[in-house]
Amino acid sequence: MAALASCSGTAQQDNKKEDVLAAHTDTTVSPRDDFFAYAHGTWIKNNPIPADEVTYGIGELVEKELREKLLAINNDAVKKAAKSGNEQLIGDFWYSAMDTVNIEQQGIAPLRPILEAIAGIKTREDLLAQSMLLHTRGVGVFFSGHVAQDAKNSDAQAYYMEQGGLGLPNRDYYFNTNPRAAKILAQYPSYLKQMFGLMGSDPATAEKKAANVLRIETELAKASRKLEDLRDPYRNYNKYAIKDLKKLTPGIDWPVYLQKLGVQHVDSVIVGQPEFYKAVDKIVATTDMEALKDYMSFHLVNEYANYLSKPFVDANFDFYKKLIRGAQEQQARPKRALETEQTLIGEVLGQLFVKEYFSEKAKARYEQIVENVRNAYKARMEKLDWMSPDTKQRAIHKLMVMTKKVGYPDKWKDFSSLKIDRGPYAANVMRGAEWWYNYSMNKLGKPVDRTEWDMTPQTYNAYYNPSNNEIVLPAAMMTVPGYKDEELDDALVYGYMAASTVGHEITHGFDDEGRQFDEKGNLSAWWVPTDTTEFNKRANVLVQQFNKMVPIDTIHINGRATLGENLADLGGILIGLDAFKQTEAYKKGEKIAGYTPMQRYFLGYALGWQLVMRPEVLANQLLTDVHSPAKYRVNGPFPNVPEFYEAFNIQPGDKMYLADSLRVHLW
Structure with missing residues (x-):
């Protein structure tokens, strides 16, 4: 990878190459019009x-x-088969992602223990406990939560509770009447039914489960704020003492469940949209238990569909990438796997990347550009x-x-506690999600x-x-x-x-x-x-x-x-x-x-x-x-x-x- 030009002086175009700007222009169009x-x-x-x-x-x-460049790094790491360190993480992750024989044989097996745990839920308390466990694995059922600096005290980390839990891109897809959004909503039940069918339900049961999921998500969407309303930092900052959350949600014992989420060393949380949590409280208290379990099962499988066998991958692609985003065909497996790898252990790759492709000289050049722009703003x-x-x-x-x-960090994250092996791809992705979850939660109180x-x-x-x-x-x-x-x-x-x-x-x-x-x-x-x-x-x-x-x-x-x-x-x-x-x-x-x-x-x-x-x-x-x-x-x-x-x-x-x-x- 090459950096751009120095901030001082005028670089010259290579006579062997077209000017990158002139080569792209269309002089049949007036710059004054478009x-x-x-x-x-x-x-x-x-x-x-x-x-x-x-x-x-x-x-x-x-x-x-x-x-x-990154594919070359991955393939080299697979061949070296290192027993520890960054090359082991990269090589074993890539091996599992490319091991299509075992991925197809396993089908939904990597998720089966969790699905069985959801199926075995008997009480509302068990249901909430299991939903918290899903959060630690990257599955944001019912709501969304994360650790970030306290907006009003940037020296402290805080736990934020936000709206979430939807299967469609955002709340507007459940209510917007424009033809494109309406078409997507109309086809969502078919996708839900298809996924339940892949999980083993017969058509009638799958249809019933799909209706359950859509009903719960629609209620969550009704209580969700619109996109523009999420940009008001004051309105979306509502600090609650953990012991007082009972006033907001009488049916959810948040002190207990926040502990299960790993929320420690803090006595308060920041609730972005209090009205949303009132809706969650009502949904959990009044919705049929089987419907709530259907909702959780779907979100688990939907989150990990791309790391399972081909039927799950294809169904997820057809709905989210083809219908909603217009893709005509799936990306090749290495391309998809690299995107996942970047999300989970991208900084591990980054250490190797900058060592080979980004120089200290380039870093200094762009630091100077920042100063030039800063002074101009002043x-x-x-x-x-x-x-x-x-x-x-x-x-x-x-x-x-x-x-x-x-350019790159002066200090790199330590991934030595992350377990990656050459077993099931979905299991590696889940452990990666858990690692990031724990990494984030461990910031609290520090x-x-x-x-x-x-x-x-x-x-x-x-x-x-x-x-x-x-x-x-x-x-x-x-x-x-x-x-x-x-x-x-x-x-x-x-x-x-x-x-x-x-x-x-x-x-x-x-x-x-x-x-x-x-x-x-x-x-x-x-x-x-x-x-x-x-x-x-x-x-x-x-x-x-x-x-x-x-x-x-x-x-x-x-x-x-x-x-x-x-x-x-x-x-x-x-x-x-x-x-x-x-x-x-x-x-x-x-x-x-x-x-x-x-x-x-x-x-x-x-x-x-x-x-x-x-x-x-x-x-x-x-x-x-x-x-x-x-x-x-x-x-x-x-x-x-x-x-x-x-x-x-x-x-x-x-x-x-x-x-x-x-x-x-x-x-």
Whole structure:
């Protein structure tokens, strides 16, 4: 894997290769009408979505390069058959994942002991105890729980109790009347029936069990909050003393069951959606016992279906990947297994990955880019005329103390206690889920480790963590597939990396949700109230812009649910551009492949969102994701950037034109 360009100087294109930006543009489309189509049109025409993919773009191309390297690491580890250490974990996991003879012979056998335990439940107490055990194995029945830093005390770890327990992607699928969602809901009972049939039920019994599951999930969905409502950090922070949870759920003895979940060393928990837990209490108390057991059995098998024999894998694929996401055929087993391996022991692979493919020199280059963008943001904040001096001073302080993590962790997780062998694949996956569960629960009562990473170095993604006030930039994110760092000019790099990643993640610290956390990562009202009012008024302009966008059928983008990401996109573009203007590449103004530095900056940003997706995925994203579709992450923010008009001569009457009075004036 190659990193991008140095933050200083202007790299030259290799004469033997096409310019990566010019090669993708479609000059039959005007950048003034549809910049996304202009920037990617030729690439899209030449790169149809492979049958085993549901989206295809630069992320998949990066992952393809990574996959070849990671598969080589796996195959070498299998051959070495090490008895201990990271190579043993990798080699034995890969052996079990590829051992299709035993996987097909075993069928559902790896799950049989747990299914028998569920079938043997006699009392509500036993049922709740068994449901807690399922949680430790990665099966989130009835609710969702996790350990994270306390939003109001970032130095302490807390246990969060959230809504969950659904088989469809989210609550909207149970009630949304748009034809795509309605079709999925209509076919869900058939999938449920099919899975119960594979578990051994006759058709009539399977149909009855399917109806039980759908009825319980519909009740859970009714009590679940909508996507946009989950973005309010105050409304979703409700701290309860464990001994007082009885007032919320009289029928569930949480002190007992939280102990079974491993919740120790704390006397309180944070309940995200109290009304949801009241519904859970009622469901557990009043629903037929056999129906509750059906619900639990289905969720267990559904969670592990992809690690069982082919009938389970095929059924799960047909519903979730083919129907909901539009895939035409299954991915090859190595591709699927690698995705699972990345989830369970990705950091083990990451240690080998960065050793071979990411240098200290590259790490230093991108650390410097972060500082250049940070300084550009500081200068922009200092000039804001709508923010009061008090809020501005604290905002700048928060920005300047924001931690940057670039490339890979300084300290790796210790997986020595994880048992992986060459036995059943599903058993290895379950032990991996249990390891992660215990790893998380063991944080309770201990000091927060602010050095920890929540992504592997080989992940093509990045994140901002408000509780740590940090941005995390994995090594793989700094990759343009097929090009070495010296082949990419600064204009491209500042658009592709400084804007769409570094500036984007930094801006998350000041978006509609992140801005409510202070410089230490605590949820607190540190803004002057008039500044909050002004921020919301200006941000609402972006909400209204995106609310009007209709990517497919009659389904609009949810401007409120996607506000945080849309703000981060716009902020990243503005800040990255300010940083780019300080470079020699910008000041010299030399064209590359016929494009000015400013034009290449915007094309470089668009390169980060080079993506096509199946209609089913697009419709699913609009209902479940806080990110706008890729096209709108380009065409949406650009009309709010003055330099975009200059770079491409955008005029009134052009589709990418917005009158200044309709633009967002925030950062």
